Amino acid sequence: MAAAGKKKLPVKSKTKAKSASKPASRAKALPKAKTVLKAAKPGKPAAPPRPPATRRPAAKAAAAAPVQAHPVSPLAPKAIRDLPPMAGVRLGAVAAGIRYAGRTDLLCAVFSPHTQAAGVFTRSKTRSAPIDWCRANLARPGERKGEARLLIVNSGNANAFTGAGGIEAVRRTAEAGAAAIGCDPEDVFVASTGVIGEPLPWNRIVAKLDEAIEDASAGGWLAAAKAIMTTDTFPKLATATAKIGEATVRINGIAKGSGMIAPDMATMLAYVVTDATLPAAVLQELLAEGVETSFNAITVDSDTSTSDTLMLFATGRGARHEPVAKASDKRLADFRLRLNAVLQDLALQVVRDGEGASKQVAIEVTGAENDAAAKRIALSIANSPLVKTAIAGEDANWGRIVMAVGKSGEAADRDRLAISFGPYRVAHQGLRDPKYDEAKVSAYMKREEIDIGVDIGLGKGRAKVWTCDLTDGYIRINGAYRS
Numbered sequence: 001m002a003a004a005g006k007k008k009l010p011v012k013s014k015t016k017a018k019s020a021s022k023p024a025s026r027a028k029a030l031p032k033a034k035t036v037l038k039a040a041k042p043g044k045p046a047a048p049p050r051p052p053a054t055r056r057p058a059a060k061a062a063a064a065a066p067v068q069a070h071p072v073s074p075l076a077p078k079a080i081r082d083l084p085p086m087a088g089v090r091l092g093a094v095a096a097g098i099r100y101a102g103r104t105d106l107l108c109a110v111f112s113p114h115t116q117a118a119g120v121f122t123r124s125k126t127r128s129a130p131i132d133w134c135r136a137n138l139a140r141p142g143e144r145k146g147e148a149r150l151l152i153v154n155s156g157n158a159n160a161f162t163g164a165g166g167i168e169a170v171r172r173t174a175e176a177g178a179a180a181i182g183c184d185p186e187d188v189f190v191a192s193t194g195v196i197g198e199p200l201p202w203n204r205i206v207a208k209l210d211e212a213i214e215d216a217s218a219g220g221w222l223a224a225a226k227a228i229m230t231t232d233t234f235p236k237l238a239t240a241t242a243k244i245g246e247a248t249v250r251i252n253g254i255a256k257g258s259g260m261i262a263p264d265m266a267t268m269l270a271y272v273v274t275d276a277t278l279p280a281a282v283l284q285e286l287l288a289e290g291v292e293t294s295f296n297a298i299t300v301d302s303d304t305s306t307s308d309t310l311m312l313f314a315t316g317r318g319a320r321h322e323p324v325a326k327a328s329d330k331r332l333a334d335f336r337l338r339l340n341a342v343l344q345d346l347a348l349q350v351v352r353d354g355e356g357a358s359k360q361v362a363i364e365v366t367g368a369e370n371d372a373a374a375k376r377i378a379l380s381i382a383n384s385p386l387v388k389t390a391i392a393g394e395d396a397n398w399g400r401i402v403m404a405v406g407k408s409g410e411a412a413d414r415d416r417l418a419i420s421f422g423p424y425r426v427a428h429q430g431l432r433d434p435k436y437d438e439a440k441v442s443a444y445m446k447r448e449e450i451d452i453g454v455d456i457g458l459g460k461g462r463a464k465v466w467t468c469d470l471t472d473g474y475i476r477i478n479g480a481y482r483s
Contacts, residue, residue: 071233071473072233072234073233073234073352073353073354074358074448075352075353075357075358075359075360075448075468076233076234076352076353077234077349080222080234080235080237081222081237082219082221082222082237083219083221083222083237083239083252083254084219084239084250084252085217085218085219086250086252086273086274086275086315086318087112087218087275087317087318088111088112088115088273088275088315088316088317088318089110089111089112089115089218089273089313089315090109090110090216090217090218090220091107091109091110091216091217091218091220091221091223092107092108092109092110092211092212092213092214092215092216092217092220092223092224093106093107093108093212093220093223093224093227094106094208094211094212094215095208096154096205096208097204098154098155098156098157098194098200098201098204098205099155099156099157099194099195100156104223104226104227105154105155105156105227106152106153106154106155106205106208106212106227107153107224107227107228108151108152108177108209108212108213108216109150109216109224109273110149110150110181110213110216111148111149111150111151111313111315112315112316112317113147114147115147115148115149115314115315116139116145116146116148116278116279116280116283116313116314116316117138117139117146117147117148117189117280117283117311117312117313118139118146118280118283118284118286118287118311118312118313119134119138119284119287119309119310119311119312120287120288120310121134121135121308121309121310122306122307122308122309124306124308126160126161126306127160127306127307128158128159128160128161128162128166128192128196128306128307129159129160129162129166129167129169129170129192130170130190130191130307130309131306131307131308131309132167133170133171133174133189133190134189134190134191134309134311136186137186137187137188137189138280138284139280139281139284144186145280146280146281146284147187147280148187148188148189148313149178149181149187149188150178150180150183150187150188150189150213151188151189151190151191151271151311151313152173152174152177152189152190152191152205152209153190153191153192153193153227153228153269153271154191154192154193154194154200154205155192155193155194155227155228155229155230155256156193156194156195156230157192157194157195157198157200157201158192158193158194158195158196158306158307159192159200160192160196160197160306160307161306162198162200165199165200166199166200168202169199169200169202170190170202171185172202172203172206173188173190173202173205173206174186174188174190176205176206176209177190177209180209180210180213181213189311191307191309192307193228193230193256193268193269193307194230196306221237221252221254222235222237224254225254225255225256228254228256228269229256230256230258231258231355231477232256232257232353233258233353234349234353235254235256236254236255236256236257236346236349236350236353237252237346238252238253238341238342238345238346238349239251239252239253239342240338240339240341240342241338242274242276242334242335242337242338242339243334243335244276244322244331244332244334244335245321245322245331246321247318247319247320247321248319249274249276249318249319249321249335250274250275250318251273251274251339251342252272252273252274252342253270253271253272253273253342253343253345253346254270254346255269255270255271255346255347255349256268256269256270257269257270257350257353258300258350258353258354258355268295268308268309268350269307269308269309269310270295270309270310270311270343271310271311271313272310272311272312272339272342272343272346273312273313273314273315274312274313274314274315274318274335274339275314275315275316275317275318275319276314276316276318276321276335277314277316277318277320277321277323277324278314278316278324279324282324282325282326282327282332283312283313283314285327286312286327286332286335286336286339287310287312289327289336289340290336290339290340290343291310291343293340293343294340294343294346294347295310295343295346295347295350297347297375297463297464297466298348298350298351298465298466298467299379299382299383299465299466299467300350300351300354300355300357300467300468301354301355301383301470301474310343312339347466348360348466351466351467351468352468354468354474355473355474355477355478356470356471356472356473356474356475356477357468357469357471357473357474358392358448358468358469358471358473359391359392359447359448359450359469360448360449360450360466361382361388361391361449361451361452361466361467361468361469362449362450362451362452362464362465362466363378363381363382363452363464363465363466363467364378364451364452364453364454364462364463364464365377365378365381365454365456365461365464366453366454366455366456366461366462367416367455367457367458367459367460367462368410368411368456368458368459368461368463369411369456369459370459370460370461371463372461373410373411373459373461374461374462374463375463375465376409376410377404377405377408377410377454377456377463378454378463378464378465379408379465380404380405380407381404381405381452381454382465382467383467384400384403384404385470386400386404387400387401387404388467388468388469388470389470389471391445391450391469391470392469392470392471394442394445394446395445396421396426396442396444396445398419398421398426398427401419401427401452401454402414402417402419402427405417405454405456410456411456411458412456412458413456413457413458414430415429416429416430416455416456416457416458417429417430417454417455417456417457418453418454418455418457419452419453419454419455420451420452420453420454421441421444421445421450421452421453422444422447422450422451423444424436424437424440424444426441
């Protein structure tokens with residue numbers, strides 16, 4: 001939350017997602033976000049053979065399933081527009097028939113030479129094969145510079161719990177992409193999202209790579225965001241401009257996520273690109289910092305995906321600025337602020353598209369023993385089915401908040417606890433607040449955006465997280481996910 005009197009910077013959010021939530025109390029206020037290629041070079045890997053069967057139209061693919069239609073989230077942006085083109089990256093999206101018939105499900109992002117890459121990934125012990133590939137390809141002192149030339153993402157199949165076949169699918173995909181643009185396979189990053197446990201039909205991806213790459217354009221952001229959707233009901237995009245010294249650079253980002261969302265790094269797929277000239281080590285530090293108040297501060301259903309990926313790329317093709325070698329460089333102050341705004345914008349869009357969600361909920365805990373304790377308490381509240389269903393029913397049931405605080409395992413004193421819904425304090429010093437007004441609080445609970453404040457009364461620790469309510473829509477969507 002911004003300190004009183006501080007001026008918030010303007011933000012350009014291309015999704016125009018409504019959000020009354022303020023940024024985390026201890027952090028600065030965030031601005032709201034807003035051709036045929038040359039053949040493979042000699043010595044580069046050749047594309048693997050493509051079985052004739054993979055060339056059939058995607059709509060006729062035997063494994064394709066009809067798209068599961070879900071109502072668009074009531075919290076979706078009123079207007080969704082494409083992002084501005086960015087120097088150094090082109091995006092292409094095609095239908096490969098991975099799982100769904102008749103919709104784009106393959107994204108290729110082609111980067112200029114020497115584009116720098118950083119990433120944070122799920123800490124799940126059952127992570128997908130693409131996670132290991134991407135981690136291995138990030139910068140390592142004395143081994144890898146952390147450069148990226150191509151990003152390949154498919155939806156419909158997570159390539160998780162797929163054994164040796166899943167590893168082979170990633171390798172085949174990366175080698176084919178490398179041959180298509182003339183780079184090393186290690187400069188190709190691969191990701192998959194969708195159903196877990198099904199073999200990935202990598203040959204369908206390989207068969208469509210040339211088309212996706214040749215059709216790629218600098219203005220293909222909206223199509224790219226749509227291509228990586230699964231149960232999402234709207235594409236998620238955000239953009240901002242930032243100053244590095246006297247130079248103005250751009251930051252564009254897309255994300256997907258709706259269910260299986262819980263903070264343990266990033267909880268979905270998200271890709272952010274800047275045209276600034278920044279080394280991989282600087283990007284990595286900025287990303288690790290920014291994820292804590294964005295994707296690591298959201299939860300939909302407390303479940304962490306096997307495929308969580310958040311990557312940041314710097315093409316170095318924008319306005320020239322003085323070299324930056326450290327993330328602590330003061331010239332990065334505005335860039336850091338704007339980057340964090342884009343990350344938070346995308347993260348909140350994921351919450352607003354939570355499966356079956358009808359309300360966005362911000363939970364701010366203060367007065368805990370320390371910040372870590374405050375976050376655990378906030379997540380205990382945010383992940384409680386009882387709290388979330390009460391909010392869905394527009395019931396300010398603070399008893400369920402009390403329950404969630406008590407079960408968190410963190411220090412708490414019931415006689416010091418204070419709970420608020422929006423501007424209305426409902427409980428204080430272990431009792432219902434004497435000024436509690438049922439009519440006013442009930443009217444507040446009908447809003448699309450609900451703020452819950454909890455003061456533990458023990459220390460200076462504070463944290464803020466975001467979630468959504470829990471409705472029968474979540475059951476309907478997940479009950480039919482593999483159907």
